[in-house]
Amino acid sequence: MKQDIQNIEDIRLLVDTFYGRIQEDVTIGPIFNNKIQNWDTHLEKMYRFWQTILLNEHTYNGSPFPVHMPLPIKKDDFLHWVSIWQNTVDSLFSGKVADEAKWRGEKMAEMFSSKMEYFKSNNLKFPM
Template sequence: MNKDISNIEDIKLLVNTFYSTVQKDELIGTIFNEKIGDRWPEHLEKMYRFWQTILLEEHTYSGSPFPPHKQLPVEKEHFNRWMEIFTKTVDSLFTGSLADEAKLRGQNMAEMFNHKIEYFRHEAKHPLL
């Protein structure tokens, strides 16, 4: 039986396992690999700090996560795939309240990012002035 997420080593395991799958995924891998390029170690470090702050309430991340995603060529199907991989990764490694919280936060983030990207695309096509 899996244990719950409880420390930074668990966060690193989650993030590393998740992104190793993402990098090879046929639908979203290319998008991530093209955007991140050779900066994967930097991206992973940022993701460790992000999830450490969100799940463990150890405030090591600062910044705004949305702006780097604003111009990505993604649609709802990409967010669905991201969430599918994220949920499977969490479920394969952890069980418990923080694991559930990670999935909930991931789902909320995917939905918010998708809505915001769609909004900005719509605004670019239909400016107010």
């Protein structure tokens, strides 16, 4: 029986496993690998991001949307991101927080995707 996500060690395991899979992924791996110079720094940031959302321990205070705007991410890439994210969560954890992780990842991907489409199709720069 898998355990739920309970502490920062669980968050680190989740994030490390997810980005391990992302880096190997032939479709969206290159978008990350081309942009990220220092994976340790990115992973540290992502531990704080998910710690804030899932454990309610407020260690992240960035704004993630703008960094994605200039990246060449299509709608299908976001869908693919969600499937890797949800499979990773399921492979490691089970429970309420794990369900929330899957749901939050999906909702944020949808939000980034539709916001990016809106800005691009209206030829808008971010921030306006």
